[in-house]
Amino acid sequence: MIDASIYPSSWEVCPVGEAGEAIVGQQRSPDTTHGNGLLPYLRVANVQDDALDLNDLTTMRFTGAAREKYRLRDGDVLLCEGQSRELVGRAALYRGEPEELYFQNTVIRFRPHSEILPEFALIVFRAYLYSGVFSEIAKSTTNIAHLGLNRFRSLPFPVPSRATQEAIVDTARSIQSSIDASLSGLASLTYTAERMPADMRDLALLGDRPIGNPGSVDPALSCKWLAAADVVPSDSPIVYGIHQPGPDINDATGVPYIRGQDLRDGYIAADSLKHTSAEIAEQYSRAQLSTGDVLLGIIRSLRVAIVPEELDGAHITQGTARIRPGEEIDSSYLAHWLRSGSAQAWFRSRLRGINMPRLNLRDVQELPVPVRKIPDQIRLGQLLDIATEALEQIVEDANASVGRLRALERDAVNSCAYGAVAHAITKRVAPDRQKDLAQLAVSRIKASSSMANATPKPRKRAASKAAPRKKVTLQSDTNSVQLLASLSRAGHPMTPEDLFRDLELEDSAIDSFFVVLRKLSHEGKITIHRPNDSDVHIERIP
Template sequence: MVPYLRVANVLDGYIDYSDVNEMNFSPTEQKKYTLQKGDILLNEGQSTELVGRSAIYDGPEDGYCYQNSLVNFRCGSTVEPRFARAVFKRWLDIGHFTTIVKQTTSMAHLGGERFARLAFPVPPLAEQRQLAVILDTIDDAICKTEQIIAKLKQVKQGLLRDLLTRGSDHNGELRDPERHSEQFKHSPMGRIPRTWQASTLGSLLVGSPQNGVYKPGTEYGVSGSPIVRIDAFYDGVLNDVSTFKRVKLTDGERLLYRLEEGNILINRVNSIDYVGKAAHVPQLDEPVVFESNMMRLRVDRTRLDPGYAIRVLCASPARQFFFSRAKSAIAQASVNQTDVRDVPIALPDLGEQQRIVAVLGNFESRLGAEEIVLGKIRLLKRGLMEDLLTGRVRVTRGLEQAAE
């Protein structure tokens, strides 16, 4: 039995060796399909946008074979593998592979012969290596920033859990249930600070949750009012309004479904993993409405800070609650207004809610700053790839200076 790599193992820029299958290869097949270091594997059969996704094989010599759902590009003496992989990455990003794929019923295929006919740039080998060094440096910066962001997200989850169960005292310190057990009490949602109330979301709303507006696809276009759809927010935050689709509405509909700062949106219909997904509505520069597969909540701001509410709704206990209440149907799940009203909330006084929001807000600002840095580095890389891999900008002068 020989281990072999398949489409699932070849990700964007790296190979996942954690889930490798094995099968028998004849000596002839093994000679044909055995991988060598530096081989570049590309997805041959995949969804259209992922055809051509590639990675450089860095496993042991003669250690793995590959399935025929992959294309193996083995560089000749005039091509640097890291340069070739960068070219393939650019082709993937700009949709170049999609121009040659052939679609079958369930997937698209690159086709070895069609792939082989693509015109491939071949600058001098020294220049290829220099380009690879430049792009590797950018990749290292991207990787390090991604690691920082991943760590910050992990820390944020721990901080969120602690603040929503232990709170923040007047000195800004987390209460300690072990050292000061007298400051805590038991509740239906577990141990919470003694001064907090065990409440439900429904008791903290003004009015009832309201479903959004339904409009047929023919009413959507480039004009009209921006509308929030289920893909318009993540982790409690709305995307930029400029990315929203627009819909034609009557004046009455616009007034009835208009969102206001401090409203909370909750997906009532979505896939099981995302049903109950929530977002806080910030200050908006123009009237924005929301779609029928979500609900709008207006919180009683004398008792519940919207910033605190959205943190509760995005935390693991609320997500688990919606999962337990979700009604499944074909390819989707749903929650109703009763489910939303029943969400348990451990409720501090308004001042403590605002302290908790401030602590999390400062941490989220730091996380956001790192994500902005990551976006800028990725944009820089995209620009460099466009310039360097098309020959628009050459690095030969630097090579000549180095030689001198």
């Protein structure tokens, strides 16, 4: 828990629940997701750090009373109520666009008191995220942490004078604008540097020429075109590997094998390799690897890598194709061709499937390959190696700079919320009246809170005998049929949190919930998407 003594001495402190109104949004249920009058709402995936992602809004129906209660207003602060522990409480500010927008019960809306600037509240909550305040009070259910509305309301909230808040907001905004501009520049640099190698390979290997047909000769390029199946030895055709590797063998008898996810852009993540038994490896001896073999991912990713000497004798799975260069082709040259923009586009045009797009081996075998004299191949391969390594270093340096900027951003937010910057601004702004102004603000806040608590609540009408109120009974567990039915009703990918709530499960059912998820995933009935490090989407496979 945060120690209130870290705030400047002239500031006042009150609970978050008095500094503003904090509520969670409407629960999503089958009754609210069908029919007319569906309206857009925010869920956890839409609330990013200091930004709302409005590109993928989902909809549900809000009744008249719910529309009034859950409609957002300009200046509302949104926080993730349920997230991974390090991201729970992630906060952003709603600035009035789009004009009509609502929020789900996985999100907390904080509507600050008139004495609190919304942007100052956002700074405080971002500081609580970065300093671990939110993760400390959160309660976890398996891999989902919940901030808890009552726990959130009980946190201390700093209240400086209005003038001090304005000065802090101005300073924080200036710092954030500079950081955002630098991050944008680095993102543009990274985007360009990551795409240059493919274009550079096209220029070096094709010039302005199109891909030729196997069996043809291109005098302008001093090359002949062969199908990939014809550049490998006759006794080592293009193949993929093990179908079922079995359990990971951790002792010295295990044989390493390379999966699609072990392929990186240009190399193999050797530290993450799993091992199969010698008996299974022997069954797939035709796909055993040798130094210099070129590997191509054929499921989802089209990454390319060359087998290094230390992985001589390893194996691959069915998600990877092995292309062993024959006498007419150099390994590095072939790998650069497979990674070129033209070859990658050729492959992508032949991918099959939606959830798990893949290439057939026939597609790989039919790829046209420009075959030059071996010395020319080696020279081009070496030039492209040097150029791509330089570009990769630019990307690595840019990513390191992004990391440093993110650390600077976290330090700046903490400093503006209640650290060195906040203390310096407090001393500079109306030093003689700071305490009185802060006390006046808190007294107004507490007076508003007291009035709200004293306001008589409208009496609830007795339920009609003809239409008794439906009692919701939370379930202690779930099964495959219920889970698949829920995904079918939704008609779109769902987060684990949304799916768990839609099934109306007790917290104690979390273990059986994930057991069913894993079972359906292994059976190929659902797909689990991970678009980034923090988000998870579950989709039913038709």
